Each structure stands twice: as structure tokens, then as C-alpha cells.
Amino acid sequence: MTSISNSDAALSIDLQPPAESSPLVRKLGSLCLMTADEIEFLEGLQNNTVVIEAGADFVAEGDTRSTTFILIEGWAIRYTALSDGRRQILSFAVPGDILGLHINFNAQATYSAAAMNKLKLAAVDPRRILEIYQKYPILASGLSWCTAREFAILGDQAVRLGRLPARARLAHLLLELWYRLELIGKNEGRWLEMPMTQLDLADTLGLSLVHTNRSLAGLRRSGLIEVKKDYIKLLDIEALTELSEFNPDHLAEFSI
Amino acid sequence: MTSISNSDAALSIDLQPPAESSPLVRKLGSLCLMTADEIEFLEGLQNNTVVIEAGADFVAEGDTRSTTFILIEGWAIRYTALSDGRRQILSFAVPGDILGLHINFNAQATYSAAAMNKLKLAAVDPRRILEIYQKYPILASGLSWCTAREFAILGDQAVRLGRLPARARLAHLLLELWYRLELIGKNEGRWLEMPMTQLDLADTLGLSLVHTNRSLAGLRRSGLIEVKKDYIKLLDIEALTELSEFNPDHLAEFSI
């Protein structure tokens, strides 16, 4: 907003999208050189914004109204609820992420989505996503990359849940979030934003609340992390990586 | 091959793809009405076939040569190997499934893929997938559906691993495979093809081999399944569904 004056006043020679652009445009812009046309289309997609209060669901499993959402501000979760009230969180979504990029038209949502904190998101007709593939080849590659990445993230989640012990699961997730936030420029020093409660963390890691707390304490006592309200500091990324067998290449950037 | 004579001799009025067509064409054909042009393109994609021996890897995690594979015959797995030799199988692929539908160009494969039994698959340049999106709108919707389905399958796998006890995990997986094979017409009565060993099953369910065997025995003793070499009979689908909280809608068909 303040930066408008700077692009007015000075001759802009930036090839990168301007600073006031959406997180999605910034994210894709750091990976591929989109045309002005493509950037404009992508920004235009995000005109219809919605605000969701912290804790509220904005997609419910079984919904037949399918909408694609682009996350602009705040964190969201995708999750599945079980009959006894327990939950499995499938993944976190951060600004620049797309929920429902590939939709079963005429089918039901296979998971619910909720806001971790106050959310701003763009509601997009999924038909416009197919339009991207038809008309904007660079964007299409970008979206294909997003899809592959979501797959890798969910696959890593399965590995965590299926084969890693509690502390490694936690370390692995912290590193995933670290690299994802890194890409959108949200890490400050080694402090990682952690807006979720330990109960949310437990439901992500497939652990009980108490054991999640124990695992957190374990990493803390080993000198690997430092914890404060809403933030965790990664004190030794190398050790965390080794402990959890995390592979950063799964989240690596690409370039065209 | 023998059926060529029938389409030569008689006047064909089928709207459905002919019987000798590929599993992928049959799968999509049961969901949407493709044009002759689209069917031809899809079959043409699968000209370059490869045979893989049982047990062999055909994608290794970290590979930078990215290829899309369409499974024509046999079963495959996607998996991640850990440093101590343990494995987490992410999902099974059956005829008609596509591996690497969305590829990170210039990036590494994030999982390995191996043949469960002898495999016939088509190797496709991933650029031709993007071509589909540009030129064949019906096919594009079909592929979008495939992607959403793969997501749902992997999400269900995360729920199994994170929140279900051993026997429910097993029941849940059996039902998933049941509905998937149903779609491609591979179920005989209530007998479900199970070409994997109990070790493979264990690596899918995130359990030890011994406990997988116990879980299998548990379901058998409860009268829910009957086991024979390479097949499992689902004796009580309703009870299995309730036990595992399986939701068949996740794999539901769609139609345009």
C-alpha cells in the first residue's frame, strides 16, 4: 500500500511481481516468469474474497458445492473427523496455497477445512482453473507444480504417521513447515510461526495430546528447539533433519 | 486382439469404448462421454509400452528424469524407503491408474515406485499431459477427477495411519481396494484380488509384519473376511465399513 507511491514515482524495472501482489502470485513469481497477462489473470481470480473467523469451518466433508479457495492470509487445516470426535489433520495450508485445486465436479468434498486463525481467502469457480490450463501455459505448469507439491506433502505426512516415532514425527513436521514458510518469506531468523495449539499438533501427528507435549519437551530438552507462544525456534536444523530423515528436496523449487 | 474381427465384421453402434481398449479409456469411458478424437488420443498416448518384472523398481525417489506412467496390467506401489531399510507404502496403483500425472519438471521424484507383480505400463512424456488440458476439455475433466481421487486415497491413507487401530486400518484398506477394483470391473463375487504379501500389507498399514498377521486373523475369526492365496473374500462389507468408518463416497464416480 505504501509501496504504490514508489512504483508511481520511480521508473519500475522489476521483472518480479510488485510487492503488493497476492501471495500466490509472489510464490509462483519466484519460480517462473509469468507474462503480465498471466499475472493479471491470476490476480483477477482472487477478487472475490471472503473472511473466515478463527476456528470456523469453510469446507465440510460431504459438501457438494465445490469451490476452489486460494489462501491469502492466515493458516488453514484440511482434516477428517471420526465418529467419536477424534480428528486427523491431513495438512496445513499457508498463504499462497490453493485448496481444492482439483475438484470432483458433482462429487462430495472428501475432507473438511477450517481456519486456524483469522483467514482471508479468495473463492474461485473451479471451472476457471481448467481455463488456466487451456489459456496460460506458464501458469498451468505452475499449478501442476503446486499439485505435485501437495502430493509430496501428503505423502510425507503418511510416512510420518506410518513409520516415524513420536519425536521424529514432530521434527519432520516442523521442518516441512519451515521450508514451506521459507518459500513465502515468512521465517524470521530461525523462528517458525506455529499458530496451532498442541491439540491441533496432536491431531496432525496422530498422537495423543499428552504425548505430543512429551515429544515437544523431548526436543526442547535435547536442545533442538526453543518454544514460546505461537513460535518455535529451530536451534539445530541439521540434527532435526537427521533425526526425522526429512528430505527437503520434496519441497524444492523448480524453474522453467 | 481376437476381438478385432468382431469390430471388423459387425456394424458397431457402441457409444462405450470397445472392449479391447485400455483400462484407462474404459475407466474414463464409464464416467464421461469422450469424443472419438479424445479416445484416439488417449490410446495413442499408450503406444510406448514397457514391461516390468515383479518386484522391480521403475521409479526411484530422487530421479530427475520425470516420466508419466499409465498402468495397463498388474499392480504397482508408491513407497518411501527409510535409512534403516523400513518402508512406508503410500498407495497401490491398479490398471487404469496414472503415476506421475502431475510432475515437478526439473525436480526430483518424491517417492519410489515398484511392481507388485509383472507389469505392463505406458511411458508418457509429461508434456503431453499438459497438451490434454489444452486441447481435450472432456479428458481434462477426467484427469482432474483422477487427481482429486488420488488425493482422497492418500488422505484416507493418512487417516488410517494416524487415527485407526490395526484391525480397522486393515478393513479400511480392503474396502478402498474393493471399491477401486469394482470401478475397473475386477471383482469376482466378493473375492478381492490381493497380490501383495503380508509384509507389503504391513508396510502399507504402518504395522509390523506380526501384527498385520494378527489383524488379518482377527478379522477372519470375527467372520468378516475369508483368506486364500492372493485373494480375500469380504464376507460382511457393512460390518467392515462400520468397523473402519470407511466412506465410499471418497471414491465415488462422477459424471459430466
Place this chain on the structure above:
DNA sequence: GGTAGAATTTAATCTATGTTAACGTCATTA
């Protein structure tokens, strides 16, 4: 048709994680 190696089954023991319950801390509001 016999044999070696693979796959399955069962039992005994151990451990990581779940469960329950109590207590602490902090922020909000009365």
C-alpha cells in the same frame, strides 16, 4: 516328487504411546 527358500503363523517378552487425572499458567472479564 523332493527340496530350498519364501511366506505365514504362533508365542513370549518388551516398549512406545495412550489414558486418566491433577496441577500450573496465563489472559479475560466481572
Place this chain on the structure above:
DNA sequence: TAATGACGTTAACATAGATTAAATTCTACC
């Protein structure tokens, strides 16, 4: 400043599932 409620921490005990090992049954191959 007290009361409340959400969230975090810790301890004691219970249990599902891991591990190890050995026996048994398949099955592919000679």
C-alpha cells in the same frame, strides 16, 4: 483482585503394537 476457562505440563498406570524367535506351511524349481 477474584473467578473463569483455555491451554500447557507432569506423573502413574494401562495397553496396543513392536520385537524376537521358532515352528509351520506354501511354492517354485529342480
